[in-house]
Amino acid sequence: MIRYLSRIADKTLSFKLGSKGAVLVEGPKWCGKSTTCTRYAKSTIHLQNTETREQDIALAYTSASTLLAKDPPLLIDEWQEAPILWDAVRNEVDRRDKFGQFILTGSVSPVDEKAKLEIHHSGIGRITTMRMNTMSLYESEDSDGSVSLSDLFEGKSIASVSGKTLQDYAYYLCRGGWPKAIGLDPDIALEQAYDYYTQLVNTDFAKAVNGDYSTNTLQRLIQSYSRHLSTAATKALIRKDVGTDTFSEKTFDRYYEALKKLFVIDDIPAWNPNIRSKARIQATPTRQFCDPSIAVAALGLGPEDLINDLKTFGLFFESLCDRDLAVYASSMNGTLYHYRDSNGLEADAVIHLRNGRYGLIEIKLGRQSDIDSAADHLKSLAAIIDTTYMREPSFLLVITAKNAAYTRPDGVHVAPLACLKP
Numbered sequence: 001m002i003r004y005l006s007r008i009a010d011k012t013l014s015f016k017l018g019s020k021g022a023v024l025v026e027g028p029k030w031c032g033k034s035t036t037c038t039r040y041a042k043s044t045i046h047l048q049n050t051e052t053r054e055q056d057i058a059l060a061y062t063s064a065s066t067l068l069a070k071d072p073p074l075l076i077d078e079w080q081e082a083p084i085l086w087d088a089v090r091n092e093v094d095r096r097d098k099f100g101q102f103i104l105t106g107s108v109s110p111v112d113e114k115a116k117l118e119i120h121h122s123g124i125g126r127i128t129t130m131r132m133n134t135m136s137l138y139e140s141e142d143s144d145g146s147v148s149l150s151d152l153f154e155g156k157s158i159a160s161v162s163g164k165t166l167q168d169y170a171y172y173l174c175r176g177g178w179p180k181a182i183g184l185d186p187d188i189a190l191e192q193a194y195d196y197y198t199q200l201v202n203t204d205f206a207k208a209v210n211g212d213y214s215t216n217t218l219q220r221l222i223q224s225y226s227r228h229l230s231t232a233a234t235k236a237l238i239r240k241d242v243g244t245d246t247f248s249e250k251t252f253d254r255y256y257e258a259l260k261k262l263f264v265i266d267d268i269p270a271w272n273p274n275i276r277s278k279a280r281i282q283a284t285p286t287r288q289f290c291d292p293s294i295a296v297a298a299l300g301l302g303p304e305d306l307i308n309d310l311k312t313f314g315l316f317f318e319s320l321c322d323r324d325l326a327v328y329a330s331s332m333n334g335t336l337y338h339y340r341d342s343n344g345l346e347a348d349a350v351i352h353l354r355n356g357r358y359g360l361i362e363i364k365l366g367r368q369s370d371i372d373s374a375a376d377h378l379k380s381l382a383a384i385i386d387t388t389y390m391r392e393p394s395f396l397l398v399i400t401a402k403n404a405a406y407t408r409p410d411g412v413h414v415a416p417l418a419c420l421k422p
Helices: 009-017 033-038 053-062 084-096 113-117 149-153 166-175 186-208 215-227 235-242 249-261 293-298 303-307 310-331 368-384
Strands: 022-026 043-046 074-077 102-106 127-131 159-161 334-340 346-353 358-363 395-400 404-407 413-416
Touching: 009 022, 009 033, 009 127, 009 310, 022 033, 022 084, 033 074, 033 102, 053 084, 084 102, 084 127, 149 358, 149 395, 166 186, 166 293, 166 303, 166 310, 186 215, 186 249, 186 293, 215 235, 215 249, 215 293, 235 249, 293 310, 303 310, 310 334, 310 346, 310 358, 346 368, 358 368, 368 395
Parallel strands: 022 102, 022 127, 043 074, 074 102, 358 395, 395 413
Antiparallel strands: 159 404, 334 346, 346 358, 404 413
């Protein structure tokens, strides 16, 4: 029997089931939504099961209450295959007046106008939403969890050692956080991201745009996005890089929105703090996929290619860190941002919690000069925060691919990614 690796989302799902009538769990395909949600469900409806799909969808449109009359919590997997179920679930939650009745999963938001017309109510107060992503290094047991972000928010110092090497991180990047890839023979594990990319281009994207797209143009767009990973490249720059005469701004926006609705693109928004400076804060998001292995597959790379190109490796390593930090931040009631301004100050990542506390983070592969420069950047940014209107940062952290986790004399923490946990 395959061992279930605990997900950070487990705790979130359990809490949300105890606080709302229904929970919608969204995220990219293959990220483990169904596996995790099945553990909390007493009954299930799989709307992509070829044996029962047509029958269940037909029943959803003729007698939804009959379809939903199963032991709660009832898991409705890929609910968007029958959009009418959204209102049916909402109504059933009102009728029962109990929490923890339904779990809905979706790997694509309803995209066509017909689907939108079938949803009449937002579900507010009845259906709460949570996001799942691919597995972080802590979830895949590749991080030892010796450095807790929660401890950093409490002002604690750190001291530990990771045994991971650059080669390990290159492998993690190329393998990705796909649950099916974890624990497999390395050659087989590395193939999973390529399989995901192939299915995305040839099958899943077609469903998102009702078949109206060019496979070649989509591939070129994803490849361009991959080349601009972890940068604040504008849409105009990416569109120019695609380089086809027919790729208009309108077409770009349609492809871009479809990739977002498939949860493939997961850009990091800009942080907008109160600062004592006339610098202009850059608003363009940092370009990221839900998992950096998508970029690896799109560009046809492997671990050795990254080792031999440290500039690309550095950008992809930042993407790996952003993936994990987004998961960790979400579990702490926080959001992941980035900061850049016209004076050249930046923080590759900012974790901002709901209670107003925040931490500033820079990401470097590990040269000591880069770590020192990153620490200076973080201290300079912290110095211009206007503490009249917001708190001082709870911590300053440089994430690296080196071995040691420690707190510097100036208070800046340095930690390998493979030491982190929420």
